[in-house]
Amino acid sequence: xxxxxxxxxxxxxxxxQASQAADLRVxxxxxxxxxxxxxxxxxxxxxxxxxxxxxYVAVEDGVSILNRLRIEGTNNKADVILGIDDGLxxxxxxTGLIEPHGLxxxxxxxxxxxxxxxxxxxxxxxxxxxxxxxxxSQPVRSLRALIDSNASVIYQDxxxxxxxxxxxxxxxxxxxxxxxxxxxxxxxxTVTVTKGWWEAYSLFLAGDADYVLSYNSxxxxxxxxxxxxxxRAALFSEGHVAQVELAAITRTSQNKALGREFLxxxxxxxxxxxxxxxxxxxxxxxxxxxxxxxxxxxSPRRIxxxxxxxxxxxxxxxxxxxxxxxx
Amino acid sequence: xxxxxxxxxxxxxxxxxxxxxGLIGFDNARLDTRLLSDGYFxxxxxxxxxxxxxxxxxxLILAWPVARALYYSPGLWLRQSFLSLCVLSFVxxxxxxxTGLVALLGRQGLISPWLGPDWNLYGLPGILIAHVYxxxxxxxxxxxxxxxxxxxxxxxxxxxxKLGAWQRLRLIEWPALRxxxxxxxxxVFVLCFNSFAVVLALGxxxxxxxxxxxxxxxxxxxxxxxEALTLAWTQLLIAGSLFLLLNRLGGSQWLGVDSTRQHWxxxxxxxxxxxxxLVYASTALALLLPLLALVPGILQVDLARFxxxxxxxxxxxxxxxxxxxxxxxxxxxxxxxxPLRFARTEGRTTLALLFDWLSTQALVxxxxxxxxxxYILLLPQLDLDYWGMLFVVLLNMLLIxxxxxxxxxxxxxxxxxxxxxxxxxxxxxxxxxLRVEWPYMRRACITSFALMxxxxxxDVAIFSIFGTSNWTTLPxxxxxxxGTYRMxxxxxxxxxxxxxxxxxxxxxxxxxKGQQDA
Numbered sequence: 039x040x041x042x043x044x045x046x047x048x049x050x051x052x053x054x055q056a057s058q059a060a061d062l063r064v065x066x067x068x069x070x071x072x073x074x075x076x077x078x079x080x081x082x083x084x085x086x087x088x089x090x091x092x093x094y095v096a097v098e099d100g101v102s103i104l105n106r107l108r109i110e111g112t113n114n115k116a117d118v119i120l121g122i123d124d125g126l127x128x129x130x131x132x133t134g135l136i137e138p139h140g141l142x143x144x145x146x147x148x149x150x151x152x153x154x155x156x157x158x159x160x161x162x163x164x165x166x167x168x169x170x171x172x173x174x175s176q177p178v179r180s181l182r183a184l185i186d187s188n189a190s191v192i193y194q195d196x197x198x199x200x201x202x203x204x205x206x207x208x209x210x211x212x213x214x215x216x217x218x219x220x221x222x223x224x225x226x227x228t229v230t231v232t233k234g235w236w237e238a239y240s241l242f243l244a245g246d247a248d249y250v251l252s253y254n255s256x257x258x259x260x261x262x263x264x265x266x267x268x269x270r271a272a273l274f275s276e277g278h279v280a281q282v283e284l285a286a287i288t289r290t291s292q293n294k295a296l297g298r299e300f301l302x303x304x305x306x307x308x309x310x311x312x313x314x315x316x317x318x319x320x321x322x323x324x325x326x327x328x329x330x331x332x333x334x335x336x337s338p339r340r341i342x343x344x345x346x347x348x349x350x351x352x353x354x355x356x357x358x359x360x361x362x363x364x365x
Numbered sequence: 366x367x368x369x370x371x372x373x374x375x376x377x378x379x380x381x382x383x384x385x386x387g388l389i390g391f392d393n394a395r396l397d398t399r400l401l402s403d404g405y406f407x408x409x410x411x412x413x414x415x416x417x418x419x420x421x422x423x424x425l426i427l428a429w430p431v432a433r434a435l436y437y438s439p440g441l442w443l444r445q446s447f448l449s450l451c452v453l454s455f456v457x458x459x460x461x462x463x464t465g466l467v468a469l470l471g472r473q474g475l476i477s478p479w480l481g482p483d484w485n486l487y488g489l490p491g492i493l494i495a496h497v498y499x500x501x502x503x504x505x506x507x508x509x510x511x512x513x514x515x516x517x518x519x520x521x522x523x524x525x526x527k528l529g530a531w532q533r534l535r536l537i538e539w540p541a542l543r544x545x546x547x548x549x550x551x552x553v554f555v556l557c558f559n560s561f562a563v564v565l566a567l568g569x570x571x572x573x574x575x576x577x578x579x580x581x582x583x584x585x586x587x588x589x590x591x592e593a594l595t596l597a598w599t600q601l602l603i604a605g606s607l608f609l610l611l612n613r614l615g616g617s618q619w620l621g622v623d624s625t626r627q628h629w630x631x632x633x634x635x636x637x638x639x640x641x642x643l644v645y646a647s648t649a650l651a652l653l654l655p656l657l658a659l660v661p662g663i664l665q666v667d668l669a670r671f672x673x674x675x676x677x678x679x680x681x682x683x684x685x686x687x688x689x690x691x692x693x694x695x696x697x698x699x700x701x702x703x704p705l706r707f708a709r710t711e712g713r714t715t716l717a718l719l720f721d722w723l724s725t726q727a728l729v730x731x732x733x734x735x736x737x738x739x740y741i742l743l744l745p746q747l748d749l750d751y752w753g754m755l756f757v758v759l760l761n762m763l764l765i766x767x768x769x770x771x772x773x774x775x776x777x778x779x780x781x782x783x784x785x786x787x788x789x790x791x792x793x794x795x796x797x798x799l800r801v802e803w804p805y806m807r808r809a810c811i812t813s814f815a816l817m818x819x820x821x822x823x824d825v826a827i828f829s830i831f832g833t834s835n836w837t838t839l840p841x842x843x844x845x846x847x848g849t850y851r852m853x854x855x856x857x858x859x860x861x862x863x864x865x866x867x868x869x870x871x872x873x874x875x876x877x878k879g880q881q882d883a
Binding site: 068069071072073074075094095096098101102104105106108109110111113115190195197198225228229230231232233234235236237239240241243244245246247256259260263318353357359360361363364 | 471561571572750844847848
């Protein structure tokens, strides 16, 4: 009984602590603020710099950040949102809740070709198929080769996951109008299509497929955290589609100056050295000091669609995938 | 008494209705009727029905010989542990189940080499195997309970009449099972109908899409509320009406006089006993294998470096949530059954059916729609970062109530059959009444409380919407690990979750036994 009372009071205490207004509230996703994610280290570094109190409000994932903004509208509590990706940028702007940051964020990596007055990238990655080099010595060298092969593949559902949507754009930009035939060909050697990233990736690690859709930075995790060298990303000659993770200031924020300072901090060398080894994505600026493995990752040519193009055709592409991959 | 029950029913219904209001009220969303003529929509609905129907049928049929074996051979080795394993399998987190099945039956699976070159887990086989794994153990327990209610007198009569094995089966066993079969089928059907992650992971592609996937997509990724509403109503209509129909068809429960301790039942012949042992052993093996298949993966994790402290807090939080939600659910279920019992003893069948449906409506309403609807309704009114955990507990409680109802209902109705007249004629007050009921209900209450705890322990769906990061639960931590490459840590944490669950089942069974002996 005592333990229960203890726990209840701890619960109450925890809640009351969380409710004290912080100087800067950041909406983000759960794995970002987890113990091993970038959140805690970034918070510490930024608070030391600004002498202020930063608080994360974490929701399930990137899409949930946008949905929360949509539901709350102007009553939202966020000063900064952090963790939506470029695929959601158009919809997020359409809420009318995003404020241009008016910052000169300095030179970002050239391949990002970043030009936007409101959203600031804090990390990015290329979608890539990962394979086990101890099993496959001659990996495929292009998306066409993979789709025409009979190698077993696992990928994520574009209706429920961002990597899945990435593959959808990848196929569309390589195949154009012939995408339906490509999906059909891929379906003939697809093991399964999963709801989210981890289901696919754990099936792959269990040995259930030759290739799994993930990020070009995935091998870095295996090397740095597990000291395993066999997992590699396949470099495709057509180029790869990228996912860029973004942060922005809300129009309703009461503390925009601090928000701007935080965005500037996100692209600083200090923050950029933390993010890649905790979020396992690539830094957005050059010359960041990182474990050597980051230098050995594949660096593909970037292809794909602008956020506006993707936003306009997404529904139609989904229908196309749905009907051709189901055959 | 009945008023309290009506209040409980109204409360649970109000949450569902409010959730729908939340969705409808947002942007004045209307139904998207174009969807109803979409070919994709039809294939999704048809597939949902097909896989759920097949899963439920298979689970029930395969459970039957197991239940018989348990019934006729009470001396089976580790019988109690087997029954605990059954509870555990029923609440198995999908993460563990998927990993275990793949380790066994996947392309590199331990058993796969013996299944021939054409074996492929992914597709309908995978879905059915997973659903049977989850639901067969539950069906076994329910069927066993029904068999145990066959009164001694029936068996004595059968012996006097020298009924053969087939006649006993037809005239005694089947009538005992029949009444419960259709509602059980309905229950398992609805569970499989709402299944989501298992179907996607093992389904093999967009051919295997359930309504739940479509709801998830429209609500989460497209934020298309009209479409989500249309899908939700479809699901409510199909699952709800089927549930109602099956409960009505199986409505007239065949319930014998209580016989907790049986003294007499026919002893099967030696060959039959061997068959029973074989069925029993192979089922136990089938339930254990996916768990054992996890061990090699866990051995790869460096357990010395594993951060056990990171798990302790979430484990306690989960236990606390489960304890509150479980207790609440049991009380609510008990209250909700009062109007039903009243209607039954008064002989008002239609009213009873209505109460029956209302008490289990939370099972039929799509969980995702209820939680998101409520979230939309509450977020602008309330500081959910502050109050979120309250709703995690509340919604968990409401969503597990139908399971408690399912567990308590047969026993309570049986009690009424036997003692209601006596209780009435003695004009017993509330306290005296409960005192009479308790010894009769104790076992059912303890077992269902254990089940409630386990169900609430495993939740991620509700936590993903209302949860706050200061109060991470153990299942959420597992998904956190899995979502950031830490598959090994995820399996260790999963196994720990499973062990906690197993320990709870064991404790409760121990407690129950102790009470009985006393």
